[in-house]
Amino acid sequence: MSTISNAAQVMVDKLVADxxxxxxxxxxxxxxxxxxxxxxxxxxxxENALVAVAEEHLNTATSSLLSAEGKxxxxxxxxxxxxxxxxxxxxxxxxxxxxxxxxxxxxxNQLATVKPTVKAAVDSSANxxxxxxxxxxxxxxxxxxxxxxxxxxxxxxxxxxxxxGEFYCYIDYGKTVTTSANRWNHLVRIKADGTxxxxxxxxxxxxxxxxxxxxxxxxxxxxxxxxxxxTLYVQQIQAFTxxxxxxxxxxxxxxxxxxxxVYVVNSGxxxxxxxxxxxxxVPETIFVDQDAFDTWATxxxxxxxxxxxxxxxxxxxxxxSVSHNGNTSAPAxxxxxxxxxxxxxxxxxxxxxxxxxxxxxxxxxxxKARSLNIAxxxxxxxxxxxxxxxxxxxxxxxxxxxxxxxxDRLMFEYFTMANGHHxxxxxxxxxxxxxxxxxxxALISDISGQDYYSGGNHTSWASLGLTYGR
Numbered sequence: 103m104s105t106i107s108n109a110a111q112v113m114v115d116k117l118v119a120d121x122x123x124x125x126x127x128x129x130x131x132x133x134x135x136x137x138x139x140x141x142x143x144x145x146x147x148x149e150n151a152l153v154a155v156a157e158e159h160l161n162t163a164t165s166s167l168l169s170a171e172g173k174x175x176x177x178x179x180x181x182x183x184x185x186x187x188x189x190x191x192x193x194x195x196x197x198x199x200x201x202x203x204x205x206x207x208x209x210x211n212q213l214a215t216v217k218p219t220v221k222a223a224v225d226s227s228a229n230x231x232x233x234x235x236x237x238x239x240x241x242x243x244x245x246x247x248x249x250x251x252x253x254x255x256x257x258x259x260x261x262x263x264x265x266x267g268e269f270y271c272y273i274d275y276g277k278t279v280t281t282s283a284n285r286w287n288h289l290v291r292i293k294a295d296g297t298x299x300x301x302x303x304x305x306x307x308x309x310x311x312x313x314x315x316x317x318x319x320x321x322x323x324x325x326x327x328x329x330x331x332x333t334l335y336v337q338q339i340q341a342f343t344x345x346x347x348x349x350x351x352x353x354x355x356x357x358x359x360x361x362x363x364v365y366v367v368n369s370g371x372x373x374x375x376x377x378x379x380x381x382x383x384v385p386e387t388i389f390v391d392q393d394a395f396d397t398w399a400t401x402x403x404x405x406x407x408x409x410x411x412x413x414x415x416x417x418x419x420x421x422x423s424v425s426h427n428g429n430t431s432a433p434a435x436x437x438x439x440x441x442x443x444x445x446x447x448x449x450x451x452x453x454x455x456x457x458x459x460x461x462x463x464x465x466x467x468x469x470k471a472r473s474l475n476i477a478x479x480x481x482x483x484x485x486x487x488x489x490x491x492x493x494x495x496x497x498x499x500x501x502x503x504x505x506x507x508x509x510d511r512l513m514f515e516y517f518t519m520a521n522g523h524h525x526x527x528x529x530x531x532x533x534x535x536x537x538x539x540x541x542x543x544a545l546i547s548d549i550s551g552q553d554y555y556s557g558g559n560h561t562s563w564a565s566l567g568l569t570y571g572r
Contacts (some may be wrong), residue, residue, distance in 0.1 A: 229543055256418065257452075273537075310416070320363055332349055333355075370389055
């Protein structure tokens with residue numbers, strides 16, 4: 103009741119204040135109002151009515167609270183039910199990360215393939231090579247003498263390193279027709295910036311070998327290696343010197359993509375090979391046989407380097423020729439010049455390869471065989487001679503395939519040397535496409551022939567050079 107009384111008093115005070123603002127109540131009127139309110143606030147029925155109103159609101163509030171409680175309990179049950187699913191999130195996250203890593207690796211491998219594919223498509227439309235004795239972008243060797251030059255390289259090992267952007271090539275011509283000591287050997291390196299380094303040795307360097315190739319080392323160079331007589335020889339960079347050598351149990355070499363070291367096995371014990379220390383024993387790692395070593399290296403993801411090379415033969419390989427006859431070339435029925443590739447024109451003595459750490463070490467498919475046809479013959483009066491100058495222009499298509507399966511199509515054209523023609527005293531030897539760098543569009547070619555100069559005499563000429571596709 104005290105609460106109702108207080109409320110009634112507040113109502114009276116407010117009513118009086120409001121009335122004073124307009125027409126104030128008289129004392130009698132105020133008394134009547136007060137009595138009426140007093141009667142109302144002391145009336146049990148009125149109180150019951152107020153309580154009933156309050157109770158009605160309370161029931162409504164209680165109903166709302168009970169409804170809210172039900173919803174809260176339902177939400178709690180839902181959260182409990184979802185707790186197991188929420189617990190799966192870390193596992194799902196790990197699975198998603200693993201799948202993303204696989205996708206990233208696959209994408210990298212695809213890009214590694216796509217890049218050379220796009221490059222080949224662009225380059226193939228403008229890859230022309232025009233050479234002669236006096237026209238080479240980089241002259242590797244010239245030769246003029248009164249003896250025949252009718253042989254081609256015997257052994258050729260070449261590799262494009264797509265990780266470093268470099269190209270390496272080893273060329274051995276075998277023994278000549280005069281003496282086995284007179285042998286041309288070349289080490290050609292094209293650096294990433296296009297610089298060409300050519301090292302020549304005029305006496306034998308390799309005399310036997312079963313797996314001649316270039317392998318990558320930790321200094322990002324590639325070294326010529328030769329496996330022969332159970333010994334692995336490793337060349338000093340750009341020098342005809344064996345810097346390291348090691349007897350190994352079997353012809354197995356693996357490249358570690360992380361440390362960039364090469365692994366071999368000697369007396370059952372693992373050895374590493376690096377550019378500074380050479381071969382270093384790892385005594386705590388032992389293999390019972392070759393299969394155990396292969397399994398260990400394969401499981402670790404190391405790149406196999408063995409069996410990527412070529413063999414060596416201590417001989418010389420003569421080439422065919424086309425003789426000039428007046429203003430034509432004989433035999434007139436063919437009028438073409440055969441093209442050789444690499445060493446002895448077979449994969450046994452030739453190794454065209456590519457390397458990158460995503461794909462590994464791979465041999466390239468053998469180039470497509472082509473012949474050069476006569477594109478033109480130039481005749482003019484010889485100075486002080488009764489004969490005519492004769493210069494043949496040979497032209498034909500070539501095709502090299504890289505480690506990714508992309509084909510580079512080349513147009514090769516060369517001009518012979520000539521003085522006055524003298525029938526069979528003027529000869530064009532079959533040309534050799536020694537090696538090709540897909541990265542640099544660089545072709546190493548060997549052209550040669552005989553030239554007549556007087557009285558039936560002739561001289562032999564040869565040019566080994568490097569040209570860039572245009």
